Amino acid sequence: MTFTVTPAAQRPARMDGHCFYCxxxxxxxxxxxxVLIKRKVVLRLTVEYETEMPADCDAATIERMRNHGSCCANNVIADLQRQFEHGERCMCGIANFKFVRDASEPYLEET
Structure with missing residues (x-):
């Protein structure tokens, strides 16, 4: 698949009739x-972090509460935010990404 360079591929730093990147x-x-030729992909993000749970919860209960209960998965954002408030500076030590699959054909994004 090929993509034609258009004027939108220029950038203010160099308006010389060429793609700024290639x-x-x-x-x-x-x-x-x-780098203006893109594709969408699906990634799996695994994050290991500490959080507080009731002392009497076993592993099965915690997984049921987090995966199938009324606890919204968005609540993990607040859990992770607390990590950063208490000294963590980035997620590099607790996060792992894995490529799952392509989600689109290549496309051009010059703008």
Missing amino acids: RQEIGAEHNPDC
Whole structure:
């Protein structure tokens, strides 16, 4: 699949008739590795972190509460925010990403 360079591929830092990233002229084809050629993908994010739970909850109860109960998964955002308030500076040590699958064909995003 090829994509033609348009004037939208220029950037204010260099308005010279070329793609700012792959340096191909307007009207030519973007290089296959140009960063303006995108695709959507599905990623799986696994995060391990500490949080507080009632002392009498066993693993099955905790998983049922978090996966099938009334606890909205959005609540994890507040749990993670507390991690950052207490000294964590980034998620790099607790997060792991895995590629699951492609979700779209390549497309051009010049703007």
